[in-house]
Amino acid sequence: MTASYQLKRADFIFKNENDWEQVLQKSISRSPQDLINELISSELKGRGGAGFPTGLKWKLTAEVSDSVKYVICNADEGEPGTFKDREILSMVPYKVLTGMAVCAHVIGAKEGYIYLRGEYFFLLPELNKSIREFEYYCKEINLDFTIRIFMGSGAYICGEETALFESMEGKRGEPRNKPPYPSNYGYMGKPTVINNVETLAHTFTIFKYGAKRFYDLGVQYSRGSKLFSVSGDTPKPGIYELELGMSLADFVEEFGDGDTKAVQVGGASGFLVPRKRFNETAIGFQGKLVGISLPTGGSMMLFNSSRSMFNVLDNYLEFFREESCGQCTPCRVGCQQLLKGIKAVKRGEKNAKYLDKLLRLTETMKLTAKCGLGQSVANSFSSIVENFREEMIY
Amino acid sequence: MNPVSELIKNLADQHGRNRHNLLPILQGVVEQEKYLSEFSMVEIARELDLPASEVYGTATFYSFLEYKKMGKYIIRICKTITCSMKGKNQILLAIEDMLKIHVGETTPDGNFSLLQTNCLGFCHKAPAMLVNSEVYTDLTPEKVREVLSSYLKKQKEEKV
Numbered sequence: 192m193t194a195s196y197q198l199k200r201a202d203f204i205f206k207n208e209n210d211w212e213q214v215l216q217k218s219i220s221r222s223p224q225d226l227i228n229e230l231i232s233s234e235l236k237g238r239g240g241a242g243f244p245t246g247l248k249w250k251l252t253a254e255v256s257d258s259v260k261y262v263i264c265n266a267d268e269g270e271p272g273t274f275k276d277r278e279i280l281s282m283v284p285y286k287v288l289t290g291m292a293v294c295a296h297v298i299g300a301k302e303g304y305i306y307l308r309g310e311y312f313f314l315l316p317e318l319n320k321s322i323r324e325f326e327y328y329c330k331e332i333n334l335d336f337t338i339r340i341f342m343g344s345g346a347y348i349c350g351e352e353t354a355l356f357e358s359m360e361g362k363r364g365e366p367r368n369k370p371p372y373p374s375n376y377g378y379m380g381k382p383t384v385i386n387n388v389e390t391l392a393h394t395f396t397i398f399k400y401g402a403k404r405f406y407d408l409g410v411q412y413s414r415g416s417k418l419f420s421v422s423g424d425t426p427k428p429g430i431y432e433l434e435l436g437m438s439l440a441d442f443v444e445e446f447g448d449g450d451t452k453a454v455q456v457g458g459a460s461g462f463l464v465p466r467k468r469f470n471e472t473a474i475g476f477q478g479k480l481v482g483i484s485l486p487t488g489g490s491m492m493l494f495n496s497s498r499s500m501f502n503v504l505d506n507y508l509e510f511f512r513e514e515s516c517g518q519c520t521p522c523r524v525g526c527q528q529l530l531k532g533i534k535a536v537k538r539g540e541k542n543a544k545y546l547d548k549l550l551r552l553t554e555t556m557k558l559t560a561k562c563g564l565g566q567s568v569a570n571s572f573s574s575i576v577e578n579f580r581e582e583m584i585y
Numbered sequence: 586m587n588p589v590s591e592l593i594k595n596l597a598d599q600h601g602r603n604r605h606n607l608l609p610i611l612q613g614v615v616e617q618e619k620y621l622s623e624f625s626m627v628e629i630a631r632e633l634d635l636p637a638s639e640v641y642g643t644a645t646f647y648s649f650l651e652y653k654k655m656g657k658y659i660i661r662i663c664k665t666i667t668c669s670m671k672g673k674n675q676i677l678l679a680i681e682d683m684l685k686i687h688v689g690e691t692t693p694d695g696n697f698s699l700l701q702t703n704c705l706g707f708c709h710k711a712p713a714m715l716v717n718s719e720v721y722t723d724l725t726p727e728k729v730r731e732v733l734s735s736y737l738k739k740q741k742e743e744k745v
Contacts, residue, residue, distance in 0.1 A: 268706055269703070269704060269706075270704070271665045271666055271667070271703075271704040271708070272666070272667065272704070272708050273704075273706065273708075274706040274707060274708060274709060277706055308706075309612075309647075309649045310702075310705050310706060310715065311706070312718035313718050313719065313720060341608075341609075342608075342609070342612060343647075343649075344608065344611070344612060344615075344647035344648070344649040344650050345647055345648035345649035345650075345702070345703075346646065346647050346648060347703060347704075358608065359605060359608075360604060360605045361603075361604040361605045361606060361607030361608050361643065362604070362607075362643055363642060363643055363646040364646060364647070379605070420708065420709065421709065422667045422708035422709045422711065423666075423667055423670065423708070424670075428708070428709035428710070429709050430709070455666075459665075459666070492666065492667060492708070498670065502669075503666060506664075506665065506666045506669055507666065510665055510666075510703055510704070513648075513703060514703060516646075
């Protein structure tokens with residue numbers, strides 16, 4: 192065990208850097224292969240929650256030959272408890288735009304899009320201003336790259352990359368079957384790199400300071416720092432940049448209110464960790480760190496002992512029932528039945544064993560749902576029901 | 586020409602008449618009219634040469650594209666977990682009490698509609714709400730009454 196599992200603060204994302212022009216110019220003078228290698232050696236993984244290696248994503252798309260390719264910044268931040276991407280876009284937009292332009296250079300794209308969730312409509316004027324300024328500079332250095340904003344209209348599922356493409360193509364935001372993956376068949380059927388806002392901002396850090404600076408943060412398999420959106424029962428809600436790999440116990444000591452009963456890691460689609468597991472849980476991507484290691488898009492919601500876990504689960508399930516796109520049966524019907532089921536158990540219309548049936552239903556959803564939404568309902572459902580069974584019944 | 590038809594034609598001129606231009610056009614109509622009437626959807630379908638059912642299917646998928654008549658100001662209260670824990674219901678009661686409408690209703694003068702919505706991304710400043718595209722956070726019943734009063738006042742001034 193090299194790095195310790197302590198909570199360590201970092202300050203890269205929001206650090207004001209007024210040299211984005213130089214970083215961009217320096218980066219695009221390098222060869223795509225060189226940039227990809229740099230990114231791969233940094234071990235940056237997608238910061239939206241799924242954690243796909245960013246360098247590999249760029250590499251795969253670069254290798255496909257097509258005259259039209261796209262770079263898309265996924266700013267459809269809809270996971271309950273996440274609010275970091277908005278802050279990045281309003282505080283340091285040029286880092287994201289630079290990341291997009293470098294990506295365009297690497298894969299050979301001329302057009303970029305930012306898919307911004309409808310709830311963030313108020314960001315438009317400032318963001319458009321930054322984009323105009325950025326494009327002006329691109330022209331000055333003869334970089335043929337334009338960025339446009341595409342507004343969402345209030346649909347959580349559109350954060351799923353293929354649903355996002357469908358939405359941009361003027362259709363219902365229903366996820367596609369994978370494969371083909373976006374690197375081959377993305378927006379308008381063209382090879383597309385789609386990255387989370389924060390991921391792109393991290394590429395700026397990597398291209399400016401080099402991969403090593405980033406790689407030195409965090410622990411094995413979970414390199415670098417990450418923004419965490421902290422909310423719920425905490426005296427200091429807000430956005431914090433922390434190194435990956437910290438133990439949840441340390442996190443709770445820093446952000447808890449002294450009475451933390453459980454933490455929801457990764458939003459409604461993530462896992463609920465009860466107090467007895469704080470010590471053995473680390474926040475990172477994969478590999479056994481101190482026991483369980485949880486990936487996260489950065490949503491950390493704390494609950495103290497005054498909260499009813501039944502109400503929490505009820506709230507999540509209602510969220511999923513409404514946001515399920517409805518195209519595949521396991522997710523559409525599954526979410527409805529789970530919600531009905533826990534209410535029936537609570538009212539005493541079904542006995543406690545019915546919860547086990549519902550748990551089996553979530554297993555089925557995990558196996559058969561078409562996209563991450565339906566598959567991940569099992570995460571919060573089973574972690575809440577298994578750890579707080581009595582609260583579901585009485 | 587009907588003003589809505591003209592609006593739709595202008596939006597199509599501006600964004601283009603391809604399928605992938607549909608969402609910006611729908612959004613443009615909602616921004617102006619606050620909702621998509623059947624008439625608007627049929628007009629958009631005609632303008633883009635699409636089946637009206639496709640336009641309807643797409644429009645009704647998105648929660649911010651209303652297809653029932655809405656008020657001039659649409660109030661959307663976040664009901665997801667953190668806002669819910671931090672007193673969303675008291676805020677809702679304060680609004681219902683002040684405007685004399687329930688969730689899903691519009692005031693008789695057509696000025697305000699009250700809706701609940703999923704996570705707005707302001708969990709650290711809960712509870713939060715949107716009035717059209719304006720965000721209001723850290724709400725208390727007192728604060729929300731102040732906010733609404735300012736809108737009511739604006740309404741009155743516009744009438745005079």
